[in-house]
Amino acid sequence: MKNSNSSVKIDGIDKKILRYLMEDARRPILEIARNIGISGAAIHQRLRKLEASGLFVGSKFIVNPKVLGYTTMAYIGIFLDKAMANPQAVKALEKIPEVLECHYTTGNWSILIKVLCRDNEHLMQVLNKKIQQIDGVSRTETFISLNQQIDRQIHI
Amino acid sequence: MKNSNSSVKIDGIDKKILRYLMEDARRPILEIARNIGISGAAIHQRLRKLEASGLFVGSKFIVNPKVLGYTTMAYIGIFLDKAMANPQAVKALEKIPEVLECHYTTGNWSILIKVLCRDNEHLMQVLNKKIQQIDGVSRTETFISLNQQIDRQIHI
């Protein structure tokens, strides 16, 4: 398993392929092939190699939460009583479906999480009835994202 | 254009399809069809309907930044001199490839961004030579993500 290795070499053709697919994972490979000027089979072979190198983890459908009525996104900084409480806290956070990301951070807080809720009232319930109830959580700071103005992946 | 409408109805079959594809956008539709017990074309029709409703925005290849040598992720809270500087600041941030997300937030800062860098030195350069140079940026607070412990989409 040659993986998570930072010595992966990709050439210009690989970059072109990745740029197409990072925007739309279901873009026809033959269309890319015609644009670049090689056969579909060659692209497929390169993709298999890139996958084996660990460079891409897979592909995901992106759903628009607003259409499902989820319009409130927020970041919450969490203070823990003791640093050793982290693994249990993460385990508890995993069980809360509104929690989309969880980062173990330097700085003020022990943990920074991103949550997605239907509205402010839903966010308040998640805060009071779910997050504040977790053992070890002493205090939280909430930052509501009024507008996500940039959302992209690493630039290749 | 019936879009961004929060009155989209999805049934159990739609949910199953979405759950499969949110994990892996290139999963064979016929495989899902066999699991659910309807034809591949039927799934395709439901997907077209869901796409028309605005529920999904597309699909993306997910690349692993670590393999490319990008190992330092951080959140940076940005204080702006004046709130009106926001549009210009976002425009400037868009030109910095290391900036992956940008949120207009309530609370302490005007802006919260997520950056991805090769290492701490690279992060320092991005902070000092790019972000601090933006007109209107008065002060920043940086939180390095030592470990992203949860990363997922809205639960369906």
Next chain:
DNA sequence: CTTGAAAGGTTCGGTCC
């Protein structure tokens, strides 16, 4: 929702540096 035909994706054997 299903069928069926056209377009696309995948794999394999072979060719050419």
Next chain:
DNA sequence: GGACCGAACCTTTCAAG
């Protein structure tokens, strides 16, 4: 060995019923 191509086979897509 490494990269690419072409053809056979399977999957996806789309229109018609």
